[in-house]
Amino acid sequence: MSVLALNGLGRIGRLLVRRLGNVHRGLLGAVNDPAPLDQLVHLLRYDSVHGPCPWPIEGLTEDGQDYLFLDGRRVPLFHASDPGQIPFPAPTRLVVEASGRFTRRADAAGHLKDGVSHVVISAPSPDADYTVIAPINGGGLDPGRHRVISNASCTAHATAPMLKVLDEAFGLEHAGMSTVHVVTNDQRLLDLPHKDLRRARAAFKSIIPTTSSAFGALHRAMPDLPAAFDGVALRVPTLSVNLVDVVATLRRDADLASVRAAYESAAAGSWRDLIGMAPPFAVSTDITGRAESVLMDLDLTMLLGPRFVKVFGWHDNETGYAARLCELVVDLAGRI
Known part of the structure; x- marks a missing residue:
C-alpha cells in the first residue's frame, strides 16, 4: 500500500525516488513539484553526478493529470506551490518535504491534512518537533508526539x-x-x-x-x-x-x-x-x-x-x- 508522498524533486528528492525504487518499490504513491513533467522526467533519468537511473522512467498526461511511470509503476504527479493545496491521494499518511522551501514547522505542517499524519523535512529545521540523526537519537522518535520531523543535514x-x-x-x-x-x-x-x-x-x-x-x-x-x-x-x-x-x-x-x-x-x-x-x-x-x-x-x-x-x-x-x-x-x- 502506497502511504508515502514526496514534495520536491530536487537533488535529494530525485535520489530518494531512485533509492525507494531500488528497495521499496511500492511505498511511493504520489509526487509534487511545480516544474513541468518533461523536465522532471529528464532530470530523473539523467544525473550529472550520479549517472543515469538504472530503471526506466516515463511521463504521461491523461485527462489533464500528469503521471510518472517509475519502473512501470504509475505515480500521480501534481504541480502545486503551496503544501496545503496538494491533493495527495488516500491512503497517504507520510509526506517527505524535500522542496527546500518549507523547513519551518508551520510551513511543513501544511501537509497535515486529508489523512496525512506526519511530515519528514529533508533539511535542518529550527523548530521541528524532533530532529533525527540515527542512531544518535533515533530511539527518542515518538510518532505519537512528533508529527513534523527533521532529518537534519x-x-x-x-x-x-x-x-x-x-x-x-x-x-x-x-x-x-x-x-x-x-x-x-x-x-x-x-x-x-x-x-x-x-x-x-x-x-x-x-x-x-x-x-x-x-x-x-x-x-x-x-x-x-x-x-x-x-x-x-x-x-x-x-x-x-x-x-x-x-x-x-x-x-x-x-x-x-x-x-x-x-x-x-x-x-x-x-x-x-x-x-x-x-x-x-x-x-x-x-x-x-x-x-x-x-x-x-x-x-x-x-x-x-x-x-x-x-x-x-x-x-x-x-x-x-x-x-x-x-x-x-x-x-x-x-x-x-
Missing part, C-alpha cells in the same frame, strides 16, 4: 558519528568543526545578489566561506555537545563529496593507535554501514556514490597533544543523506 549526519566515537572513547572537553563543502543551488553561478554576500559570488571561481546549518541540527540531536561547539563551511568548486574536519580537546589521553582503534571498532560494531573507512590516499571523487554517513580518513588523523586531536571524514553529501532519509521514512511509514 548531510554534514550533521557525517559529523555526529565522528564526535560520538571520540566522546565515548575519550570524552569531549571542547570541539569544533569545519566542512569543505561542494557548491549547492543556494549559491550564484555568476555574481548576483544574495542575502549572504559570500554566496552572492560566482560559485566556481572561489573558495567561499559561509555558515553551515549542521551546527543547530547537531546541538538539537546531541544536547550534551560542548556548548561552544561551532565552525564554518568552506564551499569549493566541486560537485560531489564533502570533507569534515573535527578538532577536539579530550578528557582522557589518546594516541594515534587508540583513536584509530576507536573508529575501526565503531565501524565494525554499532555504527556498521554508517561509518566506513576511506580508501588509502583518497580524494573526493573516490567517495562519490558511497552511502555511509561518513568514511573516516584515519591516515590524516593528527594528535597535537595527548588530549588534542584532529580527525577527518569524507561523505557523499547526496547519496549518504538520501540513504539516511530513506531509512527514516521507511521506518516511520511502518509505525504510523
Whole structure:
C-alpha cells in the first residue's frame, strides 16, 4: 500500500525516488513539484553526478493529470506551490518535504491534512518537533508526539558519528568543526545578489566561506555537545563529496593507535554501514556514490597533544543523506 508522498524533486528528492525504487518499490504513491513533467522526467533519468537511473522512467498526461511511470509503476504527479493545496491521494499518511522551501514547522505542517499524519523535512529545521540523526537519537522518535520531523543535514549526519566515537572513547572537553563543502543551488553561478554576500559570488571561481546549518541540527540531536561547539563551511568548486574536519580537546589521553582503534571498532560494531573507512590516499571523487554517513580518513588523523586531536571524514553529501532519509521514512511509514 502506497502511504508515502514526496514534495520536491530536487537533488535529494530525485535520489530518494531512485533509492525507494531500488528497495521499496511500492511505498511511493504520489509526487509534487511545480516544474513541468518533461523536465522532471529528464532530470530523473539523467544525473550529472550520479549517472543515469538504472530503471526506466516515463511521463504521461491523461485527462489533464500528469503521471510518472517509475519502473512501470504509475505515480500521480501534481504541480502545486503551496503544501496545503496538494491533493495527495488516500491512503497517504507520510509526506517527505524535500522542496527546500518549507523547513519551518508551520510551513511543513501544511501537509497535515486529508489523512496525512506526519511530515519528514529533508533539511535542518529550527523548530521541528524532533530532529533525527540515527542512531544518535533515533530511539527518542515518538510518532505519537512528533508529527513534523527533521532529518537534519548531510554534514550533521557525517559529523555526529565522528564526535560520538571520540566522546565515548575519550570524552569531549571542547570541539569544533569545519566542512569543505561542494557548491549547492543556494549559491550564484555568476555574481548576483544574495542575502549572504559570500554566496552572492560566482560559485566556481572561489573558495567561499559561509555558515553551515549542521551546527543547530547537531546541538538539537546531541544536547550534551560542548556548548561552544561551532565552525564554518568552506564551499569549493566541486560537485560531489564533502570533507569534515573535527578538532577536539579530550578528557582522557589518546594516541594515534587508540583513536584509530576507536573508529575501526565503531565501524565494525554499532555504527556498521554508517561509518566506513576511506580508501588509502583518497580524494573526493573516490567517495562519490558511497552511502555511509561518513568514511573516516584515519591516515590524516593528527594528535597535537595527548588530549588534542584532529580527525577527518569524507561523505557523499547526496547519496549518504538520501540513504539516511530513506531509512527514516521507511521506518516511520511502518509505525504510523
